Amino acid sequence: MGYGQPKAHYSTVEEEEVPILSSMPFDVSSFTGPPQNEEQLREAISQESAGILTGGLGAGLKPGTTITSTDLMANVPPPTPTGLSRRLSFRPSSFRTPSVRSQGLGRTPTVRELGQIEANKRGEIIEVIVEEPTIGGTGEPAVDISSFVGGSTSTVDFDHLDSGKQSRKNTMAAATVEIFYPQANWKPFSMRWPYLLVLSVLSAVLAAAQEYLLQKSDKKPLYSFKSAAELKTWDYFSFKYLPTLIAVSFGVLWQVTDFEVKRLEAYYQLSKKGGALAAESINVDYITFFNFLRPVRALRFKHYAVAVSSMATLIAVSLLPTLQAATISLTPDRATREANGADGFKHIEILAVWSRMLSAVLVLLAIMGGVLIWQLERRPSGLVADVKGIAGIAAMANRSHILMDFKDLDTSPPDMIHEKLKTHRYSLRNSSLAPEESVPLTQAEKDKYNQQNWADNPHPLMLRLIAGIPFMIGMILFMIVIPIILFEPNANVVTDKAPWLLTVFAVCIKLAWGTLETDVRMIEPFYILSLRHASPRVLTLDYTAMAFGWLPIKAFLNGHALVALVGLGSVLAEVLTICSTSFASVSGGDFTGGQPPPPNPGEPAPPNGANTGEETFHSFWLSFGLAIAILTYLCLVAALVYWRRRHPFLPRQPNTIASILAFIHQSKMLYDFVGTEKMNNDEMVQRLGSIGKTYGLGWFTGRDGEVHCGVDEEELVSAYKHGDDARQASQPWRSNWENY
Structure with missing residues (x-):
């Protein structure tokens, strides 16, 4: 469904210029790309040293389409009698109330909802010019746009709107601008509801099967035999190996989901409205953290999906096989079997206590699977494609000025990175990582993660x-x-x-x-x-x-x-x-x-028992x-x-998004990632392969002309050797001469 351009009488209205609110300097090199000659190189080094990104980096997020609210609402289908109609409103959904003027039970979508739907459908940033009709020619807008909240990127001078210009008529619409970012929702299959539903249903089926076997075993042993060799191959496999095989495979299925939930949680936190604190997103580590304490850390950060997934995986991987092994019992006991000899019968039975514990654990896993479905399906992931490797993070960081937050952090330990970033909030918009400045931090948020314990060892x-x-x-x-x-x-x-x-x-x-x-x-x-x-x-x-x-x-x-x-x-x-x-x-x-043992049951048993x-x-x-x-x-x-x-x-472990960004924040290779934020992995591989460069980890000359440590295109200044600082040769003031 397409929408037309703004109507002519809106586009010809004479407007005063809106002052530029951003204090970020403008990078003219974004028109020319990376430096092409010595003069451009010197200019780029000068700008980078002053904190200005060059070569198209930090170009910002710009709307791809502009639509008026009139055009947006023109294609809305008539309200259905299944809901409540209401006026044009920008109030959050939690505050929605029926309009007193509504005569029917229909409900009309709001401009905010339609704008978000259109942005999601187009997959690009759209700008909506919101037009509010005035009441009876009085010049007073029907809706108080001063109460609007959200992603507006421009300001409105209400005094100017009230006074108006002579060319305006008091029947003209009062306008403001809203920006809508597409809410990407790519997820791996193991995080989607069909896979998770299978896990939940499988848990419930296994719990029911376990209870059925217990009831059957109470009435009659599952298997009775004098020698295990008497049993058919399938019967023997069914009680000896199949239960453990099922338990182990079930744990692996949970592990697959847990890997992805932990890996992608930071991107969801960043994609939330208002973004997330650095400690809760780009600086959170679930990869190397101790398995049994991971749910505790997730609860501390209020990452409930990670908490549920980690807890369920620990139960499925460790507790489930152990309980299953304790459930199946061979009777009578060893002494009785030895006394009975080869003529005595042996029975395979299910122990009630262990079986009920196993069933309870399986029911718990079914519930946790349902909770995980509810958690993951009600929230967008914020991703348009899988984020793989250094290239995936580099592509996300090319649009904004997030790279400037990592100045001088290339060899810093995790605690220093945390100390610098703990008062920052970041967001993920249109597949780009960016500092979030629309939501100011409270003092409680600034002090929230003061007592963080970080591993100092780089390994x-x-x-x-x-x-x-x-x-x-x-x-x-x-x-x-x-x-x-x-x-x-x-x-x-x-x-x-x-x-x-x-x-x-x-x-x-x-x-x-x-x-x-x-x-x-x-x-x-x-x-x-x-x-x-x-x-x-x-x-x-x-x-x-x-x-x-x-x-x-x-x-x-x-x-x-x-x-x-x-x-x-x-x-x-x-x-x-x-x-x-x-x-x-x-x-x-x-x-x-x-x-x-003899293959035929009729033959005498060997004397060794x-x-x-x-x-x-x-x-x-x-x-x-x-x-x-x-x-x-x-x-x-x-x-x-x-x-x-x-x-x-490495100077430190590459276990967080922040750690990797610190490795590449001054890399010249980032010029090759400009405009790649929406590429999938195959497209990224093809693009990098066509450029034909090679890459390394070590000391390199950054875009600011200084020597940095991290990942960049070859040729590097030197390889990285732990404990050595290659900057001391060219920058002796960095050396500790007091101990020379």
Whole structure:
């Protein structure tokens, strides 16, 4: 539906000039682009040094279309008898009341609603000239436009409007201007309602299935057998591996959603009306924060979607497999089975207490899934496409003057960045990050996050030996404990009395490995850049956004072997959980020193007692061999990670939007990102590839002529070496000569 241009008699009205309200200097280089010669280069350096962005950076957000409110309202369909009609009003929806003049039950949309709808439909900023008819030729507007609130970008002189010019008639419309930004709402599939609805329904179905199995088990054991070899393959798989496989897969489905919710929460906060504080948006870190404390941090910031998602994922990944392992029981106990010998029957039953706890947890997850649907569907994401890698953030930062807020922060630690930005508010409008100056900060907001604890170490904790050595020792100890518990008669009682214990150990290793994988995912693009002359594709590389299971395949295709090995380790860690659960109520001594059980039930059982448990000869040794092989693989890959990635190669961790902006705020490569804020990842890859530059991480000469540390196009001044400051050679006043 298109709208015409403003009517002629409005466009010819003689108006006085509105004074420029912004104090930001005007950048004439935005007409010519990046510097093309020495004279332009000197001028650009002079402007950048004075805090003026050049080469088209900081061009600002301008309306693409201008529409009058008359044209906007002309295409409104007649009110339907399903609502209440009301006059033209700009009051918030929470204050809507029926008009006393309404004779019917219809409702007419407001100009604000129509303006927002039109901006969303066009996908561009639109300017609406609001025309209010006057009452009876008195010159008084029918609606008090002085009470308007919202995105107006111009001021109105009411004295001037009241007095008017001689060329005006008192029947003319009083006009003001409203600006509407498109409310983008791109979301990954795992954050959309169909995926989340499947999670909720699946949780409810699993809870009902668990209760059904409990009721069935109370009446009659699920399976009865003398030897596990008597069972059909499907029956054996159904109680031995299938429940754990379902629990583990269910946890992975929640992890996929949790990854995306944490990654994109900052952009939603920025897209809200009035923006968000820096500490709650561009400077918030959910990537490297400790898993079990993440919901607490999210609640502190009032990021309720992250709190719900993180809590649900922790329950699904850690608690669910543990409860499932405790639910299935082999009866009678080991002593009775040994006494009965090969002729005694064994039964697979469901324990009521553990089963009810498992069902309650599944119902809770179904509710949390519903809450997450309600939270995510009622709010726009603020994104037109996925934000991937350094390029995605650089594209968002080219329109406004947000880059100037990061002056002198390229090598600053996180606490200094927080200290400088804590009194700033930022917003995301039309795919562009910008300082939000329309909402002044209160003193309470300025002091809200004074007591912040930031990691001073530039390397993630899980990639440092202080965490790596205990982690590897833990995996080695678990590899030693498994055969001790399975084959040592005195220790083997654990599998019968606490069949869930080995599952708990496996889950702990899985969670720790997940943290290691997250850190490797995050730093890989920066590590490649630190090697210098990297491909443009590295700027769009973002492994943190990659789905579980697809990561090792994609990393192998990209030639990033270490990331692929770590990603494969995450898949194997899930298999380790399944294998560990299968060791419940098993004695490894029953499968040593003798031949495997006979395939036919009629044959005599072997004398070593192999038929006294729920395992078969082949399934036990397969599970045991897999568990030891997986732990060996995890130890070797972890050792490789700490050999190759334990040394810091960045001034600080790239775990927030603010940290990355500080790395690129003076980069010359930003000239290539002017006008790219609405490009998707494929278009960005094609654009950067056509430019043909290479990129690196280190010391470079910025747009202001000074030496900075971060990511820029080659050639750099030098590579980054942790602890060395390349600026001391050309800027000796930065050195601490007192300690020379």
